[in-house]
Amino acid sequence: MEEAPWRRLEKNGAEHVHAFIHSPEACRFCDVEQNLNGVPVVHSGLKDMTLLKTTQSGFEGFLKDRFTTLQETRERCFCTSVYSRWRYNQIRNVDFNAAWKCAKATIVEKFSGPYDRGEFSPSVQKTLYDSQVLILQRVEEIEIVMPNQHYFTIDMTKMGIVNKDEVLLPLDNPSGNITGTLRRRQLAKL
Template identity: 45%
Template sequence: MSTYKIVDDAYGKSGVKLLHIKRDGPVHSIRELEVSSQLTLSSKKDYTEGDNSDIVATDSQKNTVYLLAKKHGVNSPEEFAILLCRHYLSTYAHVLKAQVQVELYPWQRIDADGKKHNHAFVFTPVATRFCTARMEKNGIPTIESGLKDLRVLKTTQSAFVNFVNDDYRSLPDASDRVFSTVITSRWEYSTVNVDFCKAWNTVKDAIIQVFAGPADKGIYSPSVQNTLHLTEKLVLDSVPEINYIEMILPNKHYINVDLSKFKNVGFAHNDTVLQPLDKPSGNIRAALTRTLVSKL
């Protein structure tokens, strides 16, 4: 006879959207969020017996997001996620674990006549900021932050040569190519005593710095792998509170269109008209963490 055990479970509310307006006289600030929460209870009777008496309804979780935003405001996504985790664990004795994910919509204040507008904003999706807070009963929160959809491109100072040359290779060496990718990165903090907004901007700036280099001459990239590693190293060097970072860089290929086959109107050489190719694409991923150096 078989016996069974529930080894993992959680339930919650996804996609709770919220716009919070902070009004300081005529100057307003906004945070638009999408929040998802997950709770794990001490009892499994809701699953095994159909007994709902311990369930904090997902609708109640949705209402909690709105009520805590009204009561405490929204400073950073990370701080709001921690606030929600602590609320669930302190309010309900039978909630053992709480996880809250927050995605921040990228609004920026409009520049008008050289000045920042008091109450008007423009949606500027350079990158999307997100975070996840996890916490257990009587524990401390762990925070993972990240960014996604950061699309970058440079037209030179990128190469890919000297890779394996075997019977399956058809790709030629490329000593000068377009380098484009859509970056996703996530990182973990060793503490919650962090200026999360400053840290997030530092990571974003490090990614762009290593990718682009100085404005006049750029920076050479021998491979996506090397650029990725140098970026992660700069992040760990720049933000001591980060102990782990992961980056995913898919190639967004741009291929020179062959115009030489058009006998009467074509061009023997073409490096100005390129065709974007979405699929298939390379996908490069790596993670970097700090290691302890032993003292002899």
């Protein structure tokens, strides 16, 4: 048995009703590409930011075929390990630290919703896209990957214990790897 180091999300001293972040919170990275006599292209990002919400997540109404094994649900745990990489549209006079913190905070806030009540996530895809739209207001291009990491409530009634979604079992079965990239449309050069 292992104990996972989860911490309840907190903002301005208020704890979230059902959303958590794994410790350590995220790994920060940056890469720069530059061709001879060219302008540097700067990307920043975060990876291994594992988030979990124990309620207010679902997935239904999706396309099904004979290979579909996933059941529709309006209530499930939503856990993912976020990878995100964004491209800056300029590199002079940029507060890279503030931009990184803003991107991280935006992803966390779209994932968890308001701290006093949360927010329903109809799918990982919708949460990923909504995060990208907000971040795209500040950067030229944003890529986010949110793999599904399934957790299920363990039935403890045979032991005479009522599990109120406090003891969860992670599954190692294959799950979806949801990926999206958004970039701004280039304006015409006149």
